[in-house]
Amino acid sequence: MDDDLPPDLPRLRTLETWAAHYLTRIRTRIAAVERQQAQPQPVPAPTAAPVPTAAGPRRARTPDWGITETGVGTSAAEVHRGDCWATGKTLRPVSAERARAELADGMRACAVCCPDRVLNRP
Numbered sequence: 001m002d003d004d005l006p007p008d009l010p011r012l013r014t015l016e017t018w019a020a021h022y023l024t025r026i027r028t029r030i031a032a033v034e035r036q037q038a039q040p041q042p043v044p045a046p047t048a049a050p051v052p053t054a055a056g057p058r059r060a061r062t063p064d065w066g067i068t069e070t071g072v073g074t075s076a077a078e079v080h081r082g083d084c085w086a087t088g089k090t091l092r093p094v095s096a097e098r099a100r101a102e103l104a105d106g107m108r109a110c111a112v113c114c115p116d117r118v119l120n121r122p
Contacts, residue, residue, distance in 0.1 A: 063093030065115065067102060077107050084113035 006012060063082040068090045079099050080087045087110075094102070103109055109116035 065096055065099040066091035066093050078110045079103055079107055079115050080110045081113040081115050081118065084110055086110055086112040
């Protein structure tokens with residue numbers, strides 16, 4: 001025999017009992033769904049759809065650009081893309097114009113997300 005069923009009768013009987021029980025559960029669920037679908041569905045009143053947020057409920061929107069204060073003992077700042085994993089929890093959101101200006105003034109660009117490559121495109 002080249003199948004996945006056990007060769008002995010006791011285990012086969014156990015599987016048969018389990019399969020019969022599970023088939024009963026499936027048939028009960030099918031009957032319930034058929035009854036539910038046979039009932040007329042109420043038409044919901046039109047309501048204003050909530051504005052979907054990319055981050056989901058109760059979560060702040062991810063900014064496009066940000067600045068982090070880094071360094072221990074000395075203050076060093078870096079410009080990051082908003083979705084950069086290397087920002088930690090200190091990302092301060094800024095506009096693209098502000099990020100460009102900070103990079104032009106000599107602020108470091110993150111070595112992970114390389115915002116200078118994206119912001120300096122024409």
